[in-house]
Amino acid sequence: MEHTKFERFALKPYIIEAITKELKFFEPTEIQERLMPSILKGESVIGQSQTGTGKTHAYLLPLLNKVDPTQREVQFVITAPTRELATQIYHEVVKITAFSKEDIVTKCLIGGTDKQRTIEKLKSQPHIVVGTPGRINDLIKENALIVNKTRSLVVDEADLMLDMGFIKEVDMVASQMPEELQILVFSATIPEKLKPFLKKYLENPKFTHVAPKQVTAAKIEHVLVPTKHRNKKKLVFDILKGFNPFIAIVFTNTKKNADEVADALLENGLKVGRIHGDLSPRDRKKMMKQINDLEFQYVVATDLAARGIDIKGVSHVINYELPTTDLDFYIHRVGRTARAGSSGVAVTIYEQSDEDALNKLEKLGVDFVHRDYIDGEWKDLDDRKKRQKRKKTPDEVDALAKSIVQKPKKVKPGYKKKMTREMEQIKKRKRKIDNRKK
Numbered sequence: 001m002e003h004t005k006f007e008r009f010a011l012k013p014y015i016i017e018a019i020t021k022e023l024k025f026f027e028p029t030e031i032q033e034r035l036m037p038s039i040l041k042g043e044s045v046i047g048q049s050q051t052g053t054g055k056t057h058a059y060l061l062p063l064l065n066k067v068d069p070t071q072r073e074v075q076f077v078i079t080a081p082t083r084e085l086a087t088q089i090y091h092e093v094v095k096i097t098a099f100s101k102e103d104i105v106t107k108c109l110i111g112g113t114d115k116q117r118t119i120e121k122l123k124s125q126p127h128i129v130v131g132t133p134g135r136i137n138d139l140i141k142e143n144a145l146i147v148n149k150t151r152s153l154v155v156d157e158a159d160l161m162l163d164m165g166f167i168k169e170v171d172m173v174a175s176q177m178p179e180e181l182q183i184l185v186f187s188a189t190i191p192e193k194l195k196p197f198l199k200k201y202l203e204n205p206k207f208t209h210v211a212p213k214q215v216t217a218a219k220i221e222h223v224l225v226p227t228k229h230r231n232k233k234k235l236v237f238d239i240l241k242g243f244n245p246f247i248a249i250v251f252t253n254t255k256k257n258a259d260e261v262a263d264a265l266l267e268n269g270l271k272v273g274r275i276h277g278d279l280s281p282r283d284r285k286k287m288m289k290q291i292n293d294l295e296f297q298y299v300v301a302t303d304l305a306a307r308g309i310d311i312k313g314v315s316h317v318i319n320y321e322l323p324t325t326d327l328d329f330y331i332h333r334v335g336r337t338a339r340a341g342s343s344g345v346a347v348t349i350y351e352q353s354d355e356d357a358l359n360k361l362e363k364l365g366v367d368f369v370h371r372d373y374i375d376g377e378w379k380d381l382d383d384r385k386k387r388q389k390r391k392k393t394p395d396e397v398d399a400l401a402k403s404i405v406q407k408p409k410k411v412k413p414g415y416k417k418k419m420t421r422e423m424e425q426i427k428k429r430k431r432k433i434d435n436r437k438k
């Protein structure tokens, strides 16, 4: 590609070269369009847009454009809530700075790595730091990392930073930086509880807030499959075989379920990757590399991998269960597919007890289709609410009444009349309830 629409931002030649030759971005996404000019001007911004819409490069490209390679001091600090996401962002930075003729040094500072060795390597300060807040804060406290000249601080996946209690660490990192710090806050979801933090750092009138048109990425098909008391691991296996996906991620709520689902799929002959917090740092790093190298068609993960992780080619996401702690995780999980304008399918296996959560997601704008996967075929179902509301036919009421009226163990004279009377009462009560619902 000989040119790109990014040229209009008057970025440094090496960045334009990286965009055309390495990133191959032809035109900016909406959030990049809207935020890059503000960031280039040094304004603090809040960037909110659906998953997979290019938030990372919305801040990376303008910040890299402002690096002064002649000043060997920490000019920009980018923080992310997970090691995997910080490492992913670090690689994106290095992909671009590799095109710079002048040496631009970037360091990835995350937990689970040898801190002493890191301190050794920080004898000369990098231009850019990408990392997790805890480790960055530790290194500042030990005077290994000097941030008193830092010009911009990025808080990526800001709401998760809050949930994981990292905002305090981010606060401490920011407090060591110059007063006129540029703060860049990003996430696909910006919940109310984040507002105090934003107010504290972004009270200046010049911040830009690009709210999403809809809450999840545009081209995701949200499919709901009722469990119907089936074995969920078998159901997931059947659905995965049916899809034959490019890459499918199966999300579970706990590490235990992740291991159980991954083991069940392995036993059925699928080559499965898994990523969750019980893996050692080394194994997590190795697993992410294998996943990015497309070594697995199937990955089982907990919400650790839901945030920001950008794996090329995720065609399907399966929610083995709906996230219980925070429904925003549904948005981030399904956002691992349908990235950068591509399409994707998100299947959620749900229980009766998930009705409220599903209603909340629909209120947020998620548009579900109801299907079942039976004997290797997808079957359209009525909307679950219609199915619930559908009046029971007379013989269904009969069956329901019979199931409730227990036949007496010892048959006593006149039991039949008594049973009939009780069933009539149940039918009358059922009819009254149905009429009230109309």
Ligand SMILES: Nc1ncnc2c1ncn2[C@@H]1O[C@H](COP(=O)(O)OP(=O)(O)OP(=O)(O)O)[C@@H](O)[C@H]1O
Pocket (backbone or CB within 6 Å): 024, 025, 026, 027, 028, 029, 032, 049, 050, 051, 052, 053, 054, 055, 056, 057, 187, 188, 307, 308, 309, 310, 335, 336, 339, 340
């Ligand atoms: N202008 C662009 N043109 C084409 N592809 C792009 C552009 N900007 C980013 N991308 C690609 O889109 C994908 C998603 O980008 P990115 O991970 O930054 O999304 P995001 O908004 O941060 O998502 P999430 O909310 O999940 O963190 C990446 O593979 C990235 O390389």
